[in-house]
Amino acid sequence: MSEGLSIGFLELTGCSTCLENVLLHEKLSGILGGLGSVKYWPSHGYTEEPDSLDVLFVSGAVRSRGQVEKLKKLRDKTRVLVAYGTCSIYGGLIGLTALIDASSRSGEFLETVKTVPDIVEPDILVTGCPPTRDQLDELAGVIKDYLENGKPRGKVFIGNRNSLCRDCPRKPRDPYRFEMPSIKRDHELVEDDGRCFLEQGILCLGPVTSSGCGHLCILRGRPCMGCNGPARGVVDQGLNYISSIGSILLKSMERIRMFDYFAAEMDKLVDPMGYLYRYTLPKSLLTELALKKRGVGEK
Amino acid sequence: MTWEPWLIGFLEKWTAGLAAESAGVNRVRYSPNIVLINIPCPSRLSPVHIVKAFLAGADGVYIGGSMPPANCHYKVGNYKTFKRMYLLKKLMAQFGIEPERLRMDWYVSPMYRALAKNIDEFVETIKKLGPITSRERVDGL
Ligand code: SF4
Ligand code: SF4
Numbered sequence: 001m002s003e004g005l006s007i008g009f010l011e012l013t014g015c016s017t018c019l020e021n022v023l024l025h026e027k028l029s030g031i032l033g034g035l036g037s038v039k040y041w042p043s044h045g046y047t048e049e050p051d052s053l054d055v056l057f058v059s060g061a062v063r064s065r066g067q068v069e070k071l072k073k074l075r076d077k078t079r080v081l082v083a084y085g086t087c088s089i090y091g092g093l094i095g096l097t098a099l100i101d102a103s104s105r106s107g108e109f110l111e112t113v114k115t116v117p118d119i120v121e122p123d124i125l126v127t128g129c130p131p132t133r134d135q136l137d138e139l140a141g142v143i144k145d146y147l148e149n150g151k152p153r154g155k156v157f158i159g160n161r162n163s164l165c166r167d168c169p170r171k172p173r174d175p176y177r178f179e180m181p182s183i184k185r186d187h188e189l190v191e192d193d194g195r196c197f198l199e200q201g202i203l204c205l206g207p208v209t210s211s212g213c214g215h216l217c218i219l220r221g222r223p224c225m226g227c228n229g230p231a232r233g234v235v236d237q238g239l240n241y242i243s244s245i246g247s248i249l250l251k252s253m254e255r256i257r258m259f260d261y262f263a264a265e266m267d268k269l270v271d272p273m274g275y276l277y278r279y280t281l282p283k284s285l286l287t288e289l290a291l292k293k294r295g296v297g298e299k
Numbered sequence: 300m301t302w303e304p305w306l307i308g309f310l311e312k313w314t315a316g317l318a319a320e321s322a323g324v325n326r327v328r329y330s331p332n333i334v335l336i337n338i339p340c341p342s343r344l345s346p347v348h349i350v351k352a353f354l355a356g357a358d359g360v361y362i363g364g365s366m367p368p369a370n371c372h373y374k375v376g377n378y379k380t381f382k383r384m385y386l387l388k389k390l391m392a393q394f395g396i397e398p399e400r401l402r403m404d405w406y407v408s409p410m411y412r413a414l415a416k417n418i419d420e421f422v423e424t425i426k427k428l429g430p431i432t433s434r435e436r437v438d439g440l
Binding site (some may be wrong): 247258288 | 343346391396
């Protein structure tokens with residue numbers, strides 16, 4: 001069924017390394033027809049825009065007006081558009097520039113960082129930085145279904161959307177007396193005893209992050225940084241996270257110490273914006289508010 | 300039309316809410332720019348609720364909780380509120396939103412004069428800061 005398929009890759013702002021994984025994955029590559037069916041991939045020499053595409057993979061965040069135009073134009077020509085990688089859905093690391101107004105330097109730039117779903121309607125969304133093999137397996141199945149059964153119906157989200165904590169291998173000592181004893185930077189953790197990172201004082205974004213990655217970092221002794229985007233039911237990674245930290249930080253000191261004691265501990269979190277929104281800043285409600293305050297996008 | 304700030308306040312019903320009621324009974328005046336809502340405990344407020352209030356056009360959000368350490372009806376609700384809102388203020392500052400737009404005060408129920416004074420002070424602060432967005436004030440709000 002792969003004969004005659006035409007697939008395209010569009011790289012917006014981002015490292016776009018994740019796009020390479022698509023053709024390196026045997027099953028997915030087999031369904032798509034491998035390198036032979038690539039008709040459009042500007043950074044790899046396939047610069048000529050085809051009349052129609054069966055599948056288009058888009059990675060990266062949207063930063064310029066040209067990219068908006070290009071995306072809209074290609075959407076009209078494409079049957080199945082895949083927003084691929086965290087940057088394309090939540091902004092990713094590039095999203096950290098969401099509050100820097102580059103449009104004052106050149107009119108070509110947007111005032112903020114947009115994501116692919118802000119501009120066009122994708123058919124499939126794959127998060128992850130980069131998406132894992134398991135997610136690609138699932139993606140292969142969905143694309144096959146779409147190609148065989150015609151017009152896609154609605155949006156499909158690839159990957160498990162439960163929170164990482166739900167089936168995390170690290171367990172707290174006693175879930176009913178769960179307490180975060182301090183706020184440590186991760187280099188300050190001298191002896192990792194294998195318990196939940198929060199119980200050791202390390203900020204782990206697991207509670208608000210979806211577990212499509214299969215606990216990549218946590219299994220390797222690193223706290224989660226939130227690269228897979230918000231879990232189901234999480235409105236805003238950062239805001240929901242400080243809400244959960246508020247419940248557990250120094251719980252046993254409540255009613256013993258006064259507020260300044262807690263404030264001193266929380267001041268150890270030096271850059272909350274960078275830490276809690278490392279991958280999702282453009283999608284934050286606070287960004288929306290800050291942009292509204294500046295009057296961006298009200299023309 | 301001159302700009303008047305529009306504020307929203309959440310009061311813990313067991314202490315600050317009682318104080319607001321006493322303020323009414325004792326004919327103590329406070330600024331009409333604030334809309335007060337009684338809730339059982341402000342620790343139920345997620346930072347998401349606060350930011351959504353700002354997005355809906357509130358120029359400031361006020362939280363009245365119970366005086367630490369031991370007045371909270373639910374034992375530790377005021378501590379949870381403080382921790383959440385303290386981190387939220389830190390975040391707001393980084394996003395370029397004045398953290399003074401979110402204010403917390405702590406009460407026991409007889410403090411109705413303090414409540415009226417604090418609210419008036421808060422309204423003055425917000426008047427100095429100006430509107431949060433460039434919106435035109437909608438009549439009837
Ligand atoms: S906070 Fe991190 S380490 Fe703890 S249970 Fe959740 S994902 Fe696992
Ligand atoms: S554990 Fe967190 S940071 Fe690591 S891959 Fe998974 S979602 Fe990303």
